[in-house]
Amino acid sequence: xxxxxxxxxxxxxxxxxxxxxxxxxxxxxxxxxxxxxxxxxxxxxxxxxxxxxxxxxxxxxxxxxxxxxxxxxxxxxx
Amino acid sequence: xxxxxxxxxxxxxxxxxxxxxxxxxxxxxxxxxxxxxxxxxxxxxxxxxxxxxxxxxxxxxxxxxxxxxxxxxxxxxxxxxxxxxxxxxxxxxxxxxxxxxxxxxxxxxxxxxxxxxxxxxxxxxxxxxxxxxxxxxxxxxxxxxxxxxxxxxxxxxxxxxxxxxxxxxxxxxxxxxxxxxxxxxxxxxxxxxxxxxxxxxxxxxxxxxxxxxxxxxxxxxxxxxxxxxxxxxxxxxxxxxxxxxxxxxxxxxxxxxxxxxxxxxxxxxxxxxxxxxxxxxxxxxxxxxxxxxxxxxxxxxxxxxxxxxxxxxxxxxxxxxxxxxxxxxxxxxxxxxxxxxxxxxxxxxxxxxxxxxxxxxxxxxxxxxxxxxxxxxxxxxxxxxxxxxxxxxxxxxxxxxxxxxxxxxxxxxxxxxxxxxxxxxxxxxxxxxxxxxxxxxxxxxxxxxxxxxxxxxxxxxxxxxxxxxxxxxxxxxxxxxxxxxxxxxxxxxxxxxxxxxxxxxxxxxxxxxxxxxxxxxxxxxxxxxxxxxxxxxxxxxxxxxxxxxxxxxxxxxxxxxxxxxxxxxxxxxxxxxxxxxxxxxxxxxxxxxxxxxxxxxxxxxxxxxxxxxxxxxxxxxxxxxxxxxxxxxxxxxxxxxxxxxxxxxxxxxxxxxxxxxxxxxxxxxxxxxxxx
Numbered sequence: 001x002x003x004x005x006x007x008x009x010x011x012x013x014x015x016x017x018x019x020x021x022x023x024x025x026x027x028x029x030x031x032x033x034x035x036x037x038x039x040x041x042x043x044x045x046x047x048x049x050x051x052x053x054x055x056x057x058x059x060x061x062x063x064x065x066x067x068x069x070x071x072x073x074x075x076x077x078x
Numbered sequence: 079x080x081x082x083x084x085x086x087x088x089x090x091x092x093x094x095x096x097x098x099x100x101x102x103x104x105x106x107x108x109x110x111x112x113x114x115x116x117x118x119x120x121x122x123x124x125x126x127x128x129x130x131x132x133x134x135x136x137x138x139x140x141x142x143x144x145x146x147x148x149x150x151x152x153x154x155x156x157x158x159x160x161x162x163x164x165x166x167x168x169x170x171x172x173x174x175x176x177x178x179x180x181x182x183x184x185x186x187x188x189x190x191x192x193x194x195x196x197x198x199x200x201x202x203x204x205x206x207x208x209x210x211x212x213x214x215x216x217x218x219x220x221x222x223x224x225x226x227x228x229x230x231x232x233x234x235x236x237x238x239x240x241x242x243x244x245x246x247x248x249x250x251x252x253x254x255x256x257x258x259x260x261x262x263x264x265x266x267x268x269x270x271x272x273x274x275x276x277x278x279x280x281x282x283x284x285x286x287x288x289x290x291x292x293x294x295x296x297x298x299x300x301x302x303x304x305x306x307x308x309x310x311x312x313x314x315x316x317x318x319x320x321x322x323x324x325x326x327x328x329x330x331x332x333x334x335x336x337x338x339x340x341x342x343x344x345x346x347x348x349x350x351x352x353x354x355x356x357x358x359x360x361x362x363x364x365x366x367x368x369x370x371x372x373x374x375x376x377x378x379x380x381x382x383x384x385x386x387x388x389x390x391x392x393x394x395x396x397x398x399x400x401x402x403x404x405x406x407x408x409x410x411x412x413x414x415x416x417x418x419x420x421x422x423x424x425x426x427x428x429x430x431x432x433x434x435x436x437x438x439x440x441x442x443x444x445x446x447x448x449x450x451x452x453x454x455x456x457x458x459x460x461x462x463x464x465x466x467x468x469x470x471x472x473x474x475x476x477x478x479x480x481x482x483x484x485x486x487x488x489x490x491x492x493x494x495x496x497x498x499x500x501x502x503x504x505x506x507x508x509x510x511x512x513x514x515x516x517x518x519x520x521x522x523x524x525x526x527x528x529x530x531x532x533x534x535x536x537x538x539x540x541x542x543x544x545x546x547x548x549x550x551x552x553x554x555x556x557x558x559x560x561x562x563x564x565x566x567x568x569x570x571x572x573x574x575x576x577x578x579x580x581x582x583x584x585x586x587x588x589x590x591x592x593x594x595x596x597x598x599x600x601x602x603x604x605x606x607x608x609x610x611x612x613x614x615x616x617x618x619x620x621x622x623x624x625x626x627x628x629x630x631x632x633x634x635x636x637x638x639x640x641x642x643x644x645x646x647x648x649x650x651x652x653x654x655x656x657x658x659x660x661x662x663x664x665x666x667x668x669x670x671x672x673x674x675x676x677x678x679x680x681x682x683x684x685x686x687x688x689x690x691x692x693x694x695x696x697x698x699x700x701x702x703x704x705x706x707x708x709x710x711x712x713x714x715x716x717x718x719x720x721x722x723x724x725x726x727x728x729x730x731x732x733x734x735x736x737x738x739x740x741x742x743x744x745x746x747x748x749x750x751x752x753x754x
Contacts, residue, residue, distance in 0.1 A: 057725065067662060
């Protein structure tokens with residue numbers, strides 16, 4: 001009975017779920033990492049506006065994490 | 079191109095009686111970057127400002143406070159004759175000052191009157207329904223008057239008072255809970271006790287006569303007329319502003335210039351009879367400086383170039399006299415200097431990568447957005463902002479955006495996309511969106527393209543398959559449909575990343591070589607290239623393209639050892655960043671895909687509701703979805719690819735070679751804006 005149900009699911013569905021998990025978790029991780037850096041960067045900018053460039057860079061550094069997730073998702077999906 | 083402008087340290091020495099002429103000449107030339115003198119040495123002290131400085135700064139403060147008060151804004155069309163403005167500056171400034179002072183005094187007087195009326199209103203409002211003349215509230219010998227508000231029930235108050243005496247009279251206003259109570263004075267003590275039980279709060283009776291209601295209605299009239307007067311004064315001030323704004327802009331500029339000149343000696347070293355100015359001049363301007371100074375001072379100023387000390391030991395010490403950095407880029411690359419300044423200006427001895435990101439930034443942006451439609455919309459918007467928004471700081475940003483759109487347009491043609499709609503034939507169900515449903519709507523017939531292909535926007539534009547891409551086994555076609563060749567795109571972007579990162583390492587070698595010598599350059603930066611070579615050889619061996627696995631590993635270890643020697647543990651820890659940096663360029667593929675999928679879905683939602691029997695309402699809705707959806711995606715198309723392209727330069731590219739922290743070249747002088 002259980003085996004039959006499994007057989008009915010399209011394998012593409014598993015791929016899609018896998019890709020979704022990859023992007024989703026990586027996105028959450030990026031968000032967690034960026035929120036601390038971002039708030040600190042805004043604080044620093046309030047003190048000294050010329051730190052905008054550095055603040056921007058530091059804030060987007062964890063963005064790579066979600067890109068990794070996205071790459072994995074694309075490879076899984078392809 | 080990659081170098082900042084060459085500068086020389088130039089010392090100007092002369093007798094104090096030519097100081098004025100020297101300052102005047104340097105200010106006019108606007109090329110000499112004065113290095114502030116701040117070390118006190120015996121016999122040499124910081125100069126004193128010219129005598130005129132105090133007077134000028136007083137006027138400057140006056141004009142700026144007036145300008146601030148009137149809210150005068152910069153206007154590029156203003157161009158006044160400097161001599162004319164200068165000759166009657168004092169008179170006009172005083173005239174303006176008197177006019178404004180007069181008006182503001184008048185205004186503040188009226189405003190204080192207005193405030194008095196407000197206060198009177200507040201006092202009298204609670205009594206407005208009691209028809210007693212204010213004179214009746216005071217001046218009794220045997221009657222005590224209680225005027226005020228109570229919190230609690232007013233009816234029981236009266237019974238409480240009548241328990242004590244009936245020698246009283248009370249007026250009530252239930253709206254405000256106000257009472258006016260007149261009691262024979264012998265009972266005043268007892269009554270006030272009762273009143274305090276009712277939370278009695280006394281009201282002040284203004285020193286006026288008349289019934290409160292009449293006074294209030296009259297003050298309302300007064301208030302209106304005062305407000306009208308204030309309004310007319312505001313109008314007069316506005317007309318004064320219009321009349322004088324050109325004068326304010328021009329004289330502010332002239333006075334600022336004079337103030338700069340008058341305070342110039344503060345940056346110089348002076349002795350009793352001589353002065354010394356230390357500073358930097360771009361090499362190509364040196365002759366002009368010498369000639370102009372000779373002419374202005376009859377050759378009495380002594381100008382000489384100070385040779386830089388070439389020694390590493392003095393590096394710490396000479397930190398204070400590092401030359402300022404002035405970019406030296408072609409006219410086209412100039413807007414990108416804003417991007418550089420946002421990060422940090424290059425130091426004088428450093429390579430200036432502006433020209434490189436002039437290509438890389440728009441290229442990456444274009445690869446991400448890659449849409450003819452969005453490119454044209456953003457291009458038009460950028461030109462519009464440049465034309466109609468009068469902000470100097472926005473212009474370079476808009477120019478960068480325009481460069482980006484040029485690449486975006488080119489890639490839009492390569493990808494065959496306009497607003498996410500396919501230009502050429504495309505698959506069903508994957509972006510870019512095929513406009514075939516629209517053709518059907520208008521009854522157009524089209525030939526079958528076979529294999530599930532749908533028509534594109536340009537009739538007859540068939541997708542051509544060129545070759546199968548190695549490694550990924552995906553077909554490369556023109557136009558290049560990104561969703562069909564995701565892996566190919568990722569590989570291509572990684573290759574792009576490897577190229578840019580290695581350019582970075584080479585530039586890094588040059589920078590380190592200049593500051594610390596060849597050995598350090600090879601160990602610190604060259605080692606990374608050797609490591610990459612090792613990885614490449616090992617990978618080729620591993621994939622059995624060539625028997626180089628062992629060789630590759632050996633090269634890798636040599637490179638790693640060199641890196642360890644050059645950078646220490648820090649280098650070893652950073653090793654994995656090589657992989658993450660290269661993979662980071664995959665964002666070029668990823669951001670582009672997200673944009674095209676959003677566009678696809680907007681098109682799908684907008685046009686799925688259209689059919690030959692669609693009601694007009696639905697058709698309008700469909701158009702709205704199309705416009706708003708694409709407007710949103712256009713805004714995203716500026717922000718997301720823009721920031722990501724910028725980040726690739728800042729994080730992945732610059733970290734390989736760039737330090738920054740250069741001083742801005744800020745020549746003594748001023749570019750005239752409002753005067754001639």
